[in-house]
Amino acid sequence: MEAVRKVGEERVVLDSWAVIAMINREPCWEIVRDTCYAAARAGVRFPMCTVNWCEVLYGVPRKLRGVAPEDVAELMRGLPIAVIDATEELSSRAAALKFEHSISLGDAYAAALAMALGVPLLTGDLEFRALEPGLAVHWLPRE
Structure with missing residues (x-):
């Protein structure tokens, strides 16, 4: 867990799973929040593919009734994220x-971006285990 707390000082790709967990206050939400705070203080912006950005925009309202995708987009713009086009x-x-x-497909884009940039992916989504060891992952706790 200590390795994850230091991740805000280095470059990682943010998976939608991590951001959705933070917004929904799931078990690891404080780690993701602290990671974002550390990144903002260090002037680091986490790359996130437009496909994964979209996953957050529709994924959060599915769990939090009364929240619109536009509300989530406004919140996301305040995070240290650099949105990368799906070229x-x-x-x-x-x-x-x-x-x-x-x-x-969303996980494929997140992994492809992390691999292209040569940086780890920050996630707790167990689907990415299938891509190890070719994909470096900073694992977030699920409980």
Whole structure:
């Protein structure tokens, strides 16, 4: 857990799972919040693919009734996130991962971005275990 707390000082790709967990105040939410605070203080912005940004925008309102995607977008703009477009190259990488592994399309994009940038992925989504050791992961606790 200590390694995760130091992650705000380095570059990682944020998975939608981590951001949704923080917003919904799931068990690891404080770790993600503290990581974002540390990143903001250090001037670090976490890359996140537009596909994963979209997952957060629709995923949070599904769990929190009365919250609209626009509300989530406003909150997200205040986080230390650099939104990265799903380019043709990134899409090709994501497609290859999706073809080879039984993972969601959003997870394929998050993994493809982390691998392309050569940085770890911050998540608690166990679906990414299928991509280790080729994908470096900073694991968040699920409980």
